Amino acid sequence: MRPPPTNLAGTTGGRLRFVAGEIANRALMRGLLRDHQPAGVINFAAETHVDRSILFPDEFVQANVTGTFNLLDEVRHYWDGLQSAKKTASGSCRSRPMRSMVRCRRRSPVRRKEGARAQ
Numbered sequence: 464m465r466p467p468p469t470n471l472a473g474t475t476g477g478r479l480r481f482v483a484g485e486i487a488n489r490a491l492m493r494g495l496l497r498d499h500q501p502a503g504v505i506n507f508a509a510e511t512h513v514d515r516s517i518l519f520p521d522e523f524v525q526a527n528v529t530g531t532f533n534l535l536d537e538v539r540h541y542w543d544g545l546q547s548a549k550k551t552a553s554g555s556c557r558s559r560p561m562r563s564m565v566r567c568r569r570r571s572p573v574r575r576k577e578g579a580r581a582q
Contacts, residue, residue, distance in 0.1 A: 480499070486506070486534055488533075489537055492534050492537040493540070497541070504534070506531060506534055509527050510522055510526045
């Protein structure tokens with residue numbers, strides 16, 4: 464496996480792991496979910512520069528649309544395969560109906576720093 468880029472030095476290890484790969488690669492996403500059994504997934508993969516989206520629209524759609532869809536679909540399959548007890552322990556907010564998500568968010572253990580603005 465390729466080592467993380469130097470700008471990520473010190474951020475990997477413990478609960479974090481750098482993986483070089485394509486987000487559209489379903490087999491890779493499925494394997495990572497199976498091997499690491501995460502309680503949550505955050506997607507930072509994207510082609511962000513507008514000029515690149517104009518010059519290379521295929522790459523833009525592959526990363527931002529197809530890749531994101533594939534990741535979400537694999538996460539859904541992973542979630543469906545979890546036992547009910549694990550779903551409740553790892554994501555009680557996600558297992559509730561959508562209308563109760565607002566209440567769930569208010570009870571989040573994550574707190575904003577004093578003086579931080581809400582976005």
